Amino acid sequence: MRPKTLQQRIIIFILIPVFFILAGMGWISYLYTRNAVIKQWSETAIAKLQRSAHMIDMRLGKPKDLLLMLKDSYNQDQSLMIQTFIIEQLRKTEGVVEVNHKLIENFNMKPNPPGMHGMVKSNSMHVDRMENFQLSLPRYNAALSGETISLSTDYIDENGKKTGQIEVVISFQDLIEQISKTTWWKSENAFLIDNEGNILIGTQLSRDAYDPEKPVKFGRTDPLEKETMAALKQNPYGTLFGPGHPPDEISGYYHLNEAPWSLVLISPGRQVLKSILNFRLYYFVVGFLSILGVILFIRVSISGTTAAIKKVSEAANDLANGFFTEPLPVLSGDEVGMLTGNFNKMTKQLKERMELKEAINLAMEVQQSLLPPAHFSYGNIEISGCSVYCDETGGDYFDIIEFPEDEGKICVVVGDVVGHGIGAALLMATTRALLRSRVTQKGSLSQIMNDVNKLLCMDVRDTGRFVTLFLLMVDVKKGEVQWVRAGHEPAMMYNPEQDKIIELKGKGIVLGLDRRWDYTQTVYGPVPKGTVILISTDGAWEVENDSGKRLGKKRVEEVLQQSVSLSPAKIVESIVSETRQFRGEVRQNDDITLLVLKFRENPL
Template sequence: MTIIPKSLQQRLSFFVLLPVTVLLLGMGLTGFLYARNKLLDQWSEAIMLRLQHAAHEVDMRLDMPKMWLDLFHQIADKSNTTDIQDAIIAQLKGIYGVTRVQLKRSENPGNQTGLAQHSDEAMPHRFQSPPHHAMRMAQGGHDHQGIAVEISPTRFDTNQADQTISLITEIKDNKQQIICTVEVEMRLEYLVETLKTYGWWQTYKAFLVDSKGRILAATTSGSQHELGETGDPVELETLDAIKEKPLGIVFGSRHHTYEVSGFYRLQEAPWVLVMIAPSSEVLAPINTFRTYYLISGLTFILFIVLLIRSVTGRTVAAIKDVSRAAEKLAGGDFGQDLPVKSRDEVGELTASFNAMAHQLEERMRLKESLYLAMEVQQNLLPQQSIKFCGLDIAGKSLYCDDTGGDYYDFLQFPEMGRNRIGIAVGDVTGHGISAALLMATVRALLRSRITQPGTLSRIVSDVNRQLSMDTSLSGNFMTLFVMVLDCNTTEIQWVRAGHDATLIYNPLSDSFRELTGSGMALGVDDSWDYQEYKDAFCAGKEIILIGTDGIWEAENPQGERFGKDRLRQVIRRNHQSASGEIIEAVLSAVSDFRQKTTQADDITLVVVKS
């Protein structure tokens, strides 16, 4: 299932806060692991130095008796050295930690060497232990033929409670026959007693073990004799590591580290110093570092996340304010300006919204004004078709904007005479408010002038002169076609002021004719004298159509114009219909022809039919 954040807050949380949090956590974890490993390396080095120092202490205590034994070897094959041998034995006995020195000569009477025939004392029963437990080592860098030094494993003195260790040297002849044996017995307590004085050694659990893991000495009392016999995983892993390398650090369980051990092999004996400590103590600095690191790291991450959340929250809040204000604005509630709280893009958005709201409010007011102007303009046009002396007269205007410049009017005034009616159709350049104002001006001028005496041409000339005073600077003008129908004489009088010719259709002969004539548009030349034209009208037989160029200049998506031929075909097909129905048929045909193309010009149409 795919999770798709919907709100801006969710998107910011998912695409900003979450990645930043993961990145910071990853960087923090990487830094912690690096620092922890460095601390572990430093701790390992410190432990190794301590173990090395402790091993050196043990090596130094073992080196002293071995040095005297080495001297004993050097004079073993010389004559008259009995006094020197006795002196060496005495020096060995005087070493602190040596409990006994035993010299045993061979009972072979054929043995004739420079060795003194002196026995210090009889060897006790414990020297009857099997010799295969002894381990041999090269002594002090000297290589005397037939001489070797042996260090026995740990043996308990039956007469003492302390553990002891014996250094045994055997002197052999050329036939590898033992001439004599020297044994130096030392207390193990003596070897490790200095280690117990160190505070760090007293805190941890430490052992002195041989290569097989047998415990020679320990800083803790107990009945444990071998490393790992209790099943402790740390001791077992340490025992395995001792067999592979001379020194190292062993951590406990790979998943839950409870203990840590370190070991170091002695130089003077085949023994290993082993230290085992609880991880809580050994890793205390690391654990403390981890605690402070996690607390500070999480605090820092939380601070960063909260900071980002605060900043994005203010941004989201500002956008929500704009959204709510937009909803109110859509309902017509403009309200007060939103406060601009920042200078960033959100602040610019808020300021732009306030400016848009003001402009929209102005546009709404203007639209209301336009709507009012449209109502006024529509009221200036005839509201319905009329019946006059058996004539059916209808007209209609369709504006491409709220207001337009097309104009038509039915003029019925007593001053015009009995059974006479005037029809005017005009088209102002452009459309919109300016065209509507000019149309209203022409309507007022024409209505006021037509009630005064004078011919139709004189009336139009006077209207042109008055209008030119207002349009001389603006350059606007208006085409106009004005005609007067006299039902008494069936005569038509008309003046054409730059307007398209009027069509007259005779259904009986299926023919069209036009009411033409010369004339300039109103408002262009104030001195122009318009001509009046006359023609007969066959009442009951002909259809008169006066329109504006918005009809035949309408274009379809291909750029083709509607044209007057299509207009004639519509009139021919609908000649039996009422004048209002003919108008609707023409408008419908124009709309179908235009298809989805927007109406580009105003359309006005007047039809007169008997």
């Protein structure tokens, strides 16, 4: 159903789109804020896990450091005293409940001095390295009435043979005591797991139910836990989101440095995003009620305005049918009154525009009459050209000038005045007149261009307007071409002997810019039979299609090379057809002028 009244249009085309825009903005704001909250939660969770992991790493790091010091002591003088001291330090380390040595039987060793029980029996024992640091799962120690873990490593001699093992027994409760007292550990769903997925401790896992022989597996059934386990193998820390919008659950994980363990934190997504979800609900409810209120207010207040607009509409209908009525009375000073006054002004200006349109049509006829015939022959040369304007009048032009007193020579010129419309057309006519009057006098092409430039500079001065020009003269007797280029695109010449396109270049700035500029002419010859020369304005290859892509100069060259066997008229038609086909329904945005010279097969 199409809207019939102004009220319906305002509701359909203004209020409803505004509603959807506000809803969209609200949704985008929600997504942005949600992502910011999730990112903040992720950073906070990683920071919590990192601090807690550091607590455990600090507890495990000291025994490991002492074990490494013990390894280095075996190959030093007075190693027995150093070993005794290090092991005593191990026993005194916080959380360490026991230190045990195990040596390989039949190992060559000497008796210990008195008082060195449980120590390595000979300072002649050589240890090359310690390896295979191993950390056991928590086990219940009946003697200590609590859980412990074992940190063990092997003694390896210089031959790579295992000579013994040292084991450090650490209280598991003492190891996790600090993290178990944190607020987030008590309130969140958190786990300490090993690399195999065994849960060492969890906030929702009873320690009485923990069995080291049959530990509970993390990620057995829950998809997010499985993804977390997989991510732990790839990255030392990070966050993951479960399915749904918002996600059902969010997990954060952090891998310890001193143990093959990881801390994992899992929180419900709605709990993390609770404030954002409430904001979303309030935003849409309030927005919907506000739109309804605005619709009712507009319906009541606009009824008087529509009557006044209806009168303007009726007068506009009469104007569309060609009837210029008397000015409408302006009865108010509001927008409707301004609309009525502007309508009266528009009616007056429309009459003036119609008169101006007639004048422009006349100017177009005059400009078309200034162009030479579309097809022209001079001896062995065929010439065809055309100008396709994007407005009624334009600044492009081409001309063919004969030399009455110097047979065997003919000039062709293509020019492009900056801009479009009446102003450009007037400057084009001026340039044409100056060039025609000067060409008929004696002088080289460069002298002709210098004189035209000086006169044109006097006309345009500081207006910012200028003209690009390509002036080419064919000397039939000498079989050569001469040209001067004044800021114009180089002409394209097809050379049949080389079977390729050659650009006719040359130095020279635009006309009307610098009256002191000295133009130079370029000569090419002899011209082979079958040569085709195309002089064009840039509008031919700057045509754009509906995608904003330009036709390009290379494509124009391809069309020219494919059409060299045709007549100049057909070549011009082929290029114009290519530009129209390329732009499709897109409006032409620049004037196009093409001039083609073809040297017949007969020798010059």
